[in-house]
Amino acid sequence: MIVKSADFICSNTQISKLPPPVKPEYAFIGRSNVGKSSLINTLTGKKGLAKTSQTPGKTQLINHFLINEGWYIVDLPGYGYARASKSEKAKWDKFIHTYLDKRESLQCVMVLIDSRLEPQKIDVEFCNWLGEKGLSFVLVFTKADKQSSVKTDQNVAKFRKAMLATFEEMPQFFITSSETQLGREEILAFISNINQH
Numbered sequence: 548m549i550v551k552s553a554d555f556i557c558s559n560t561q562i563s564k565l566p567p568p569v570k571p572e573y574a575f576i577g578r579s580n581v582g583k584s585s586l587i588n589t590l591t592g593k594k595g596l597a598k599t600s601q602t603p604g605k606t607q608l609i610n611h612f613l614i615n616e617g618w619y620i621v622d623l624p625g626y627g628y629a630r631a632s633k634s635e636k637a638k639w640d641k642f643i644h645t646y647l648d649k650r651e652s653l654q655c656v657m658v659l660i661d662s663r664l665e666p667q668k669i670d671v672e673f674c675n676w677l678g679e680k681g682l683s684f685v686l687v688f689t690k691a692d693k694q695s696s697v698k699t700d701q702n703v704a705k706f707r708k709a710m711l712a713t714f715e716e717m718p719q720f721f722i723t724s725s726e727t728q729l730g731r732e733e734i735l736a737f738i739s740n741i742n743q744h
């Protein structure tokens with residue numbers, strides 16, 4: 548898919564104020580600092596589109612970006628931010644869970660996983676929650692440029708094992724890097740394929 552246009556539409560804290568659910572939409576979610584905003588910029592080819600930061604917790608709102616005037620990428624605040632208070636975490640959970648559960652135009656949840664790490668409980672639990680809700684999702688392993696492909700493959704294999712404790716098969720997955728653009732074409736093709744059906 549060629550990305551001809553990518554435009555920031557709105558930031559929201561209120562689900563009632565989201566754009567009308569008439570265009571297919573793809574939500575990018577994962578632990579704080581996993582690289583959601585960076586990946587969105589790489590996919591769209593627009594560097595400053597989604598705000599990135601070395602400090603976790605940068606994205607605080609539901610951000611809608613309209614791509615090729617036909618579909619949305621949604622940048623969500625990260626979960627598992629260690630320095631957030633308990634009540635902030637609970638608020639995040641409720642807000643994001645409501646959005647994911649109720650958004651009719653949501654086609655697929657893109658769950659970002661740091662490829663450098665062994666399976667993290669919070670990621671596995673989040674995938675299990677998506678499974679319980681019957682929401683379709685794929686795994687996107689990020690920051691693959693930061694280590695050897697052997698190491699990445701090892702962590703993916705461990706994640707597969709963790710998934711097989713709950714799921715019948717490993718969900719579809721992509722290995723990516725926002726630095727080298729690894730996985731970019733595959734993700735765009737995946738989305739394009741869903742949009743056409």
Ligand code: GTP
Nearest residue numbers: 579580581582583584585599600604605606625725
């Ligand atoms: P929050 O909005 O805080 O939840 O973070 P985020 O998941 O949107 O992460 P963000 O894209 O802001 O990236 C966090 C940090 O990781 C930044 O310093 C990025 O430059 C870096 N980063 C993201 N993706 C990659 C990647 O593929 N490779 C490398 N080397 N660094 C990356």
Ligand code: MG
Nearest residue numbers: 583584605606
């Ligand atoms: Mg972000």
